[in-house]
Amino acid sequence: METNIIIHKAIVHILDMSVSSPILSDNLLEVDDDMFVYIAKHIEKIMFNPSSKKYKLSNTTENCEKLLTFEAEKFIEITQELSKNIFDIMKKCTDINSCDLLFCLYETENIKKLCMLKLSYKESYIHRIDDLEGKRLNRIIKYKSTLPSASQKSDENFIYEIENQTLFINEKKYEIEEERATVFSNFVFNQPFTLSPKETYDAIDKVSKKMVKEYFDNNIEKKINIKKEIVDSFNSKGTIDLNKITDTVFEADSQVKQVYNEELKSTGIKDEKVKLDYKLDKNINKKQKIKTEEGIEIVIPVEYLDNTDKISFNTNEDGTVNIVLKSLNNLG
Secondary structure, eight states: OOOSOEEEEEEEEEEOTTSSSOBOOSSOOOOOHHHHHHHHHHHHHHHTOTTOEEEEOOSOSHHHHHHHTOOGGGHHHHHHHHHHHHHHHHTTBSSOOOEEEEEEEEEETTEEEEEEEEEEOEEEEEEEEEEETTEEEEEEEEEEEEOOOTTSOOSEEEEEETTTTEEEEEOOEEEETTEEEEIIIIIISOOOOOOOHHHHHHHHHHHHHHHHHHHSTTOHHHHHHHHHHHHHHHHHHSEEEHHHIIIIISTTOHHHHHHHHHHHHHHTOOOSEEEOOGGGHHHHSSOEEEEOTTSOEEEEOGGGTTOTTTEEEEEOTTSOEEEEEOSOOSOO
16 A cells, blocks of 8 residues: 655545536645545555556646646645636536545655545435424434545546656546546546556456357356466566467467457557556456356466366366366365
8 A cells, every 4th residue: 555645735626516616715624633544545545546547748738737837836726727627527517426626735755746536425314413392303314415435435536746747547437518438538638548457457358258258169268278378477577468368378360369459459459468557466366256157156266277286177078168176175
């Protein structure tokens, strides 16, 4: 997790979609111990989020210019202007909730960063004590503008590393002007299309499984070999060699290779070697689940996928598969 966070400044602006303009704060948020923990925990979650898209910022919009020329002394003014512009774009969305924008100027490992947390409102219930003709009445009241707790995540956010001018965005798509689009990368900062590390990995995983299903009758050994290739390549080089998957797993079948590459290109993956972010470690090295048509599920740690002393897969002449588990200890 992120360590040694120093919070220099924080401020909250209210973006209520039921009114015509945002409610902007003119004063900094008081960061006491409780507020420090709240902000720091949210920052830690998004700093290690593989769904964040990375951009090297250039001056393409007014909002980009605000970040590129950011000065700590103008923190309040800059966050107010950004909030106004974000609010104007959000008003064009037909399916977006009201929220607070929590901006924070913080520092970790001597790197200064500007963070924005979009805290969408949630419904929650509290009790209220009323006096009814001299008698106490305890009520349960529904609040519609509760913010996410410290244990939850902000649904959208960005972190801007000031010195190296790098922007990380985690966002969703909304209905904007009759199209599904993202608020921040598409409209606020006008950045080119890119995949997040998680989107990249998910696309490779999905297309690979599709090829096995359509061209190799959902062969379980093919699925396992793809997983092994991805895990080994990621752990040793931090990349996935797509040619190696086609050559070793798909047996260099030219038709499958062509379709595979076209499918990947349609998702936005064009390179033969794909560099993956370290943040994907938990996604790639998580246990492999195998589920049969009979509903039997087997969960295998990735380090045992190629350990024939512990597990083997034997394909029968009729296409069925024998999964043999060996030398297991402490069966529960």
